[in-house]
Amino acid sequence: MKHEINFTLNGEAVTCAVDIRKSLLEMLRDDFELTGTKEGCGVGECGACSVIIDGRTVDSCIYLAVWADGKAITTIEGIAQSDGQLAPIQAAFIEAGAVQCGFCIPGMVLASDQLLKDHAQLSRAEIRRGLSGNMCRCTGYQKIIDAVQLADAKRQADPKTVVLPHFKIEQ
Amino acid sequence: MAQKHIIGQAESRWDAIAKVKGQANYTGDFPIKNLLHGKILHATIAHGYVTSYDISEAEKVPGVLKILLPEDLPQIKYSTAGHPWNLEPKKRDIEDRTMLTRHVRVYGDDIGAVIAKTPLAAKQALSKIKVTYDTYPVYLTPKQAMALDAKRIHEERDNVIASTAVGFGDVNQGLDEADFVLHRQLHTPVQLHAHLENQVATAFQSEDQRYTCISSTQIPHICRRIVAQANGLPWSLVRVKKPFIGGGFGNKQDVTIEPLAVAMSKAMGGKPVQINLTREESLAYTRTRHAIDYDVKLGVKKDGTITALDMQVLSNQGGYASHGHAIGGKGGTFINALYKMNSLNYGAKTVYTNIATAGAMRGYGMPQVIFALECVIDDAADKIGMDPIEFRLKNHQPDGFYNELSHTKQQDFRIGDCLKQGPEAFKWQAKVQQAKAFNQLQGPTRRGVGIAAFSFGTATYPFGLETSGARLILLPDGSFKLMVGATEIGQGADTALSQMAADTLGVPFESIIRDAITDTDTDPFDTGAYASRQTYIAGYAIRDAAEKMRKMIIQRAAATFDIRGEFMDIVDGNIVSVSDGDLITTVKDMAQASYFDWQTAKTMVAESSVNIHNNSYASGCTLAEVEVDLQTGKIKLLSLMNVHDSGKIINPLLAAGQVEGGMAMSAGYGLNEGLVYDELGRPMNNNLLDYKLPTTMDLPDLDEIFVETKDPLGPYGNKALGENPTCSPAPAIRNAVKNAVGVGIDTIPLTPESVYDALQAAKAPKGVS
Numbered sequence: 001m002k003h004e005i006n007f008t009l010n011g012e013a014v015t016c017a018v019d020i021r022k023s024l025l026e027m028l029r030d031d032f033e034l035t036g037t038k039e040g041c042g043v044g045e046c047g048a049c050s051v052i053i054d055g056r057t058v059d060s061c062i063y064l065a066v067w068a069d070g071k072a073i074t075t076i077e078g079i080a081q082s083d084g085q086l087a088p089i090q091a092a093f094i095e096a097g098a099v100q101c102g103f104c105i106p107g108m109v110l111a112s113d114q115l116l117k118d119h120a121q122l123s124r125a126e127i128r129r130g131l132s133g134n135m136c137r138c139t140g141y142q143k144i145i146d147a148v149q150l151a152d153a154k155r156q157a158d159p160k161t162v163v164l165p166h167f168k169i170e171q
Numbered sequence: 172m173a174q175k176h177i178i179g180q181a182e183s184r185w186d187a188i189a190k191v192k193g194q195a196n197y198t199g200d201f202p203i204k205n206l207l208h209g210k211i212l213h214a215t216i217a218h219g220y221v222t223s224y225d226i227s228e229a230e231k232v233p234g235v236l237k238i239l240l241p242e243d244l245p246q247i248k249y250s251t252a253g254h255p256w257n258l259e260p261k262k263r264d265i266e267d268r269t270m271l272t273r274h275v276r277v278y279g280d281d282i283g284a285v286i287a288k289t290p291l292a293a294k295q296a297l298s299k300i301k302v303t304y305d306t307y308p309v310y311l312t313p314k315q316a317m318a319l320d321a322k323r324i325h326e327e328r329d330n331v332i333a334s335t336a337v338g339f340g341d342v343n344q345g346l347d348e349a350d351f352v353l354h355r356q357l358h359t360p361v362q363l364h365a366h367l368e369n370q371v372a373t374a375f376q377s378e379d380q381r382y383t384c385i386s387s388t389q390i391p392h393i394c395r396r397i398v399a400q401a402n403g404l405p406w407s408l409v410r411v412k413k414p415f416i417g418g419g420f421g422n423k424q425d426v427t428i429e430p431l432a433v434a435m436s437k438a439m440g441g442k443p444v445q446i447n448l449t450r451e452e453s454l455a456y457t458r459t460r461h462a463i464d465y466d467v468k469l470g471v472k473k474d475g476t477i478t479a480l481d482m483q484v485l486s487n488q489g490g491y492a493s494h495g496h497a498i499g500g501k502g503g504t505f506i507n508a509l510y511k512m513n514s515l516n517y518g519a520k521t522v523y524t525n526i527a528t529a530g531a532m533r534g535y536g537m538p539q540v541i542f543a544l545e546c547v548i549d550d551a552a553d554k555i556g557m558d559p560i561e562f563r564l565k566n567h568q569p570d571g572f573y574n575e576l577s578h579t580k581q582q583d584f585r586i587g588d589c590l591k592q593g594p595e596a597f598k599w600q601a602k603v604q605q606a607k608a609f610n611q612l613q614g615p616t617r618r619g620v621g622i623a624a625f626s627f628g629t630a631t632y633p634f635g636l637e638t639s640g641a642r643l644i645l646l647p648d649g650s651f652k653l654m655v656g657a658t659e660i661g662q663g664a665d666t667a668l669s670q671m672a673a674d675t676l677g678v679p680f681e682s683i684i685r686d687a688i689t690d691t692d693t694d695p696f697d698t699g700a701y702a703s704r705q706t707y708i709a710g711y712a713i714r715d716a717a718e719k720m721r722k723m724i725i726q727r728a729a730a731t732f733d734i735r736g737e738f739m740d741i742v743d744g745n746i747v748s749v750s751d752g753d754l755i756t757t758v759k760d761m762a763q764a765s766y767f768d769w770q771t772a773k774t775m776v777a778e779s780s781v782n783i784h785n786n787s788y789a790s791g792c793t794l795a796e797v798e799v800d801l802q803t804g805k806i807k808l809l810s811l812m813n814v815h816d817s818g819k820i821i822n823p824l825l826a827a828g829q830v831e832g833g834m835a836m837s838a839g840y841g842l843n844e845g846l847v848y849d850e851l852g853r854p855m856n857n858n859l860l861d862y863k864l865p866t867t868m869d870l871p872d873l874d875e876i877f878v879e880t881k882d883p884l885g886p887y888g889n890k891a892l893g894e895n896p897t898c899s900p901a902p903a904i905r906n907a908v909k910n911a912v913g914v915g916i917d918t919i920p921l922t923p924e925s926v927y928d929a930l931q932a933a934k935a936p937k938g939v940s
Contacts, residue, residue, distance in 0.1 A: 035200035036193020040367045041450040045859035048367055076193030090191040094183055097824040101661025102190030103367040103417030128867040137365055137418050138661055140835030142873045
């Protein structure tokens with residue numbers, strides 16, 4: 001059975017008649033061809049499928065697609081600027097050498113970006129706690145935490161780089 | 172104009188931008204029209220025979236197109252191990268499996284398959300297939316499978332699939348001459364690779380009527396061969412494409428699902444079929460790190476001389492041979508590489524059992540043997556009252572040691588430097604004093620420090636064939652397309668290899684263009700990503716190709732400007748005079764001329780292929796600091812540092828990332844990880860909730876230093892690094908726990924329960940247990 005939903009996807013108002021059994025992850029990948037969101041476990045253990053829903057980091061594999069109705073969703077494809085310029089957190093991941101196989105990276109980048117938005121300043125311990133729901137097998141997390149710290153330091157040094165909030169629904 | 176060296180620079184990996192943008196396509200991300208979905212029917216017993224299938228209900232599920240039973244597919248036996256093909260039949264990997272089987276050797280064995288229009292329909296059909304079995308006794312350990320009355324797991328061979336002994340000297344005499352003999356039994360667990368991307372493969376008949384398999388594989392060229400062999404096809408009828416891959420760590424050095432994906436497509440008349448394993452399937456039903464049991468006797472004199480080491484090894488192979496004895500049999504050479512001793516006897520058996528098939532996993536047997544060795548070495552130092560670092564410094568092999576067991580001269584072997592520079596950087600002495608002061612407070616926790624050393628080979632010579640090819644194409648704007656069969660699996664090989672090409676050519680790093688896909692139809696032959704071989708073996712091929720290309724460009728400039736070639740050099744993309752650095756022309760101008768000059772146009776391609784017959788031994792050590800809760804047995808890792816003798820570091824940023832990831836994997840090995848089975852051979856924790864992969868909360872900041880030299884043999888002074896970091900953290904942690912609480916625990920992982928039990932046992936009065 002299909003159900004029609006309306007939501008904001010990476011800043012754009014969209015409509016989708018979606019199979020009610022589908023997860024948000026399946027809808028993003030199959031119906032919107034946004035394959036940057038990855039499936040690592042399908043049951044909310046690894047965080048590879050993390051997306052941002054109304055300013056919260058969520059495992060899209062255990063979030064029903066129909067629940068997206070009325071929400072604002074940001075995926076990895078939606079955080080660079082419209083001219084393609086990388087978001088500060090994306091640039092920090094590259095500069096810190098945080099990327100290896102890259103499969104956890106979309107979720108990790110989104111979770112990190114939201115973490116930065118939620119805190120004016122972050123300690124390494126807070127970064128560790130904030131990213132504890134996102135698994136990585138390549139990096140030992142060292143350079144991922146470095147990247148978040150780097151992005152944090154850069155915004156402290158230059159307040160102009162403060163990242164815009166993720167897309168919210170216009171009231 | 173000074174040559175700008177690109178080797179040794181922290182260049183950003185070329186694919187990082189695509190990966191942070193979510194733009195990088197992995198196998199499951201390609202849009203394929205009318206894609207069908209294949210699912211595997213897994214056995215629900217660990218040992219037995221399928222006497223019948225009832226597929227009548229499953230066939231009725233809407234969307235189900237075909238149900239495959241073993242009889243429907245070729246019954247050709249093949250091996251899944253990612254080794255080069257051997258022309259000598261006797262030296263080939265054991266060929267002991269078919270794509271589907273009625274003979275169940277492990278829980279989850281592939282006994283059937285469903286092809287459907289949707290993954291859901293395929294899953295529903297699986298649940299409706301009724302299977303009847305004859306059940307056989309289940310053997311979980313080598314000892315059980317070696318019992319006199321044990322049934323053969325494979326009819327055609329003994330459960331002990333191989334048995335070897337290597338060594339030198341008289342071990343019995345050595346043990347007699349020792350002041351102390353330590354006798355220990357040590358055990359390592361079934362570790363899982365747990366790459367974030369599960370195995371996935373898509374197969375279809377391409378326009379030329381051959382079969383293409385897009386796969387998440389570390390070994391595209393070997394994968395092509397094995398897919399063809401299993402399906403009874405000529406090798407050239409199969410084409411394998413490897414896009415970005417979400418980690419492999421050795422698991423994707425076995426060809427697990429690809430033959431079946433192609434067979435499914437064949438069964439559907441060439442339509443595209445994808446097999447996409449679930450997390451639970453990937454963890455329990457693919458490959459694992461061998462669990463190995465060690466029985467060790469070490470003889471030591473009061474002055475620290477090691478008189479004898481006798482190590483008896485039982486390697487748990489699981490249900491199929493895969494890489495087989497190559498792993499359990501490997502230790503003797505590298506014990507000899509690391510320490511001096513009067514005698515050594517390393518006897519190893521690899522044994523079929525009914526647990527998951529063990530294969531290659533990062534370190535390939537070394538994490539196991541180094542755990543066993545470094546526990547006993549550390550205990551020996553304690554026994555004679557010698558500092559553990561001093562004991563290792565006294566006994567390590569010197570630079571230039573000739574290893575008789577592998578016929579390898581260990582040139583530029585810097586373990587001594589690691590053991591000196593590591594403790595200094597780690598502030599070992601200060602940490603020892605801090606731990607003593609902390610422990611004197613008699614609080615609920617104790618602190619301690621520990622060390623472990625290792626040696627590691629680069630690639631597989633003299634045991635395996637080491638070939639690699641490279642191709643460089645000069646593009647019209649003076650950039651170069653680099654084509655290699657060496658496989659990027661996330662470790663950064665493509666970036667390191669591009670740095671090599673740029674460095675030898677004398678052009679900027681950005682001038683080298685790689686490809687997101689390795690394609691067996693177009694890329695030169697290389698056996699793939701394993702054995703920490705690629706920067707070394709493919710490095711020679713790239714150096715050769717780049718030198719050829721450089722010569723061609725200079726020849727063109729020499730002809731154009733009437734200047735002898737030896738008077739010219741290529742620096743940062745410019746062709747300059749050697750004597751005064753004056754600009755003569757540019758690589759770009761020569762490239763343009765090579766495509767478009769009316770008289771002389773002739774495009775430039777440089778090819779190379781190498782067969783390497785040398786090996787550079789690497790080494791290193793880990794230093795660990797822990798805090799142990801005496802009441803709960805919980806270990807907190809306070810600090811961890813790896814020290815590496817890996818020759819010249821091609822890219823320090825990527826190298827550090829490799830080391831940190833390896834350290835985390837080994838910390839997990841020592842502290843938390845292990846697949847466990849019930850008595851029926853059913854895996855109990857094949858999910859990421861119950862299989863304890865380290866998270867950000869479980870690790871401290873990870874430190875590493877490189878004892879950097881230039882290896883005299885390595886193409887760019889480099890030697891192995893990719894797997895090395897996984898060798899020594901687990902035993903260093905174990906030794907730190909012993910330093911903290913006075914009890915050496917010989918079975919990993921050191922879970923809170925096992926530490927608690929060990930502490931209780933140590934407290935119990937002698938004679939009571």
